[in-house]
Amino acid sequence: MNHGITIALSKGRILEEALPLFAGAGIVPLEDPDQSRKLIIASSHPGLRFLIIRASDVPTYVTWGAADLGIAGKDVLMEQEGLDLYEPLDLKIGVCRMAVAEAADLAAHDAPQRWERVRIATKYPNITRRHFQARGVQTEIIKLYGSMELAPLVGLADRIVDLVSSGRTLRENGLVEVEQIAPISSRLVVNRAAMKRKLRPIETLIEALEAQVHP
Ligand SMILES: Nc1ncnc2c1ncn2[C@@H]1O[C@H](COP(=O)(O)OP(=O)(O)OP(=O)(O)O)[C@@H](O)[C@H]1O
Numbered sequence: 001m002n003h004g005i006t007i008a009l010s011k012g013r014i015l016e017e018a019l020p021l022f023a024g025a026g027i028v029p030l031e032d033p034d035q036s037r038k039l040i041i042a043s044s045h046p047g048l049r050f051l052i053i054r055a056s057d058v059p060t061y062v063t064w065g066a067a068d069l070g071i072a073g074k075d076v077l078m079e080q081e082g083l084d085l086y087e088p089l090d091l092k093i094g095v096c097r098m099a100v101a102e103a104a105d106l107a108a109h110d111a112p113q114r115w116e117r118v119r120i121a122t123k124y125p126n127i128t129r130r131h132f133q134a135r136g137v138q139t140e141i142i143k144l145y146g147s148m149e150l151a152p153l154v155g156l157a158d159r160i161v162d163l164v165s166s167g168r169t170l171r172e173n174g175l176v177e178v179e180q181i182a183p184i185s186s187r188l189v190v191n192r193a194a195m196k197r198k199l200r201p202i203e204t205l206i207e208a209l210e211a212q213v214h215p
Pocket residue numbers: 010011012013014054055056057072073074075076093094095096163164165166184185186
């Protein structure tokens with residue numbers, strides 16, 4: 001049986017913001033994941049290693065126990081329905097919000113409270129469907145994998161559901177936010193069986209990370 005701890009992380013934004021938290025907890029990867037092509041990277045802490053995977057694959061690795069823990073955006077966790085993961089800690093990294101946006105000239109005379117049917121381009125069809133169902137608005141959803149902000153500019157959809165942080169991407173494409181769906185940040189997620197089997201080391205790790213988030 002593997003008594004070590006395996007942590008699933010995605011490259012890019014989450015990795016950049018998560019590494020200082022791990023470093024503060026005394027855990028440093030032995031190779032720079034941004035430079036290396038390796039997908040399994042050992043750490044300065046014996047028995048603790050990182051898996052480097054796509055952001056949206058983190059819940060899958062942790063659910064199946066291929067990783068004991070992982071860091072996933074709340075957007076990814078909300079979009080993938082029926083996950084059975086323990087979510088013990090908001091790491092307060094990857095902070096942004098899920099929002100509905102549309103062209104500024106449409107927003108100037110639009111009234112979201114009167115919407116009956118909307119066509120939305122998004123990478124988040126489940127979140128979008130649930131949000132508008134709760135509001136009693138019918139949706140036609142066009143699934144995209146990125147660059148959602150382009151869709152209203154070329155008539156693919158009137159509106160988008162996407163993440164907004166500084167608002168720069170919307171602004172530079174002549175779009176405005178018209179409705180907020182949820183605040184988003186990255187969460188530590190833990191496999192339920194691992195939480196029982198490896199309780200002590202996982203608890204110690206959660207406490208060390210929590211001390212970094214709430215010093
Ligand atoms: N502008 C932003 N500001 C802050 N956090 C963000 C922002 N955009 C995305 N995030 C958060 O960072 C996470 C990872 O985003 P990133 O862009 O690195 O991966 P991705 O390209 O969306 O994932 P995948 O490779 O699986 O498609 C998102 O799930 C979200 O929680």
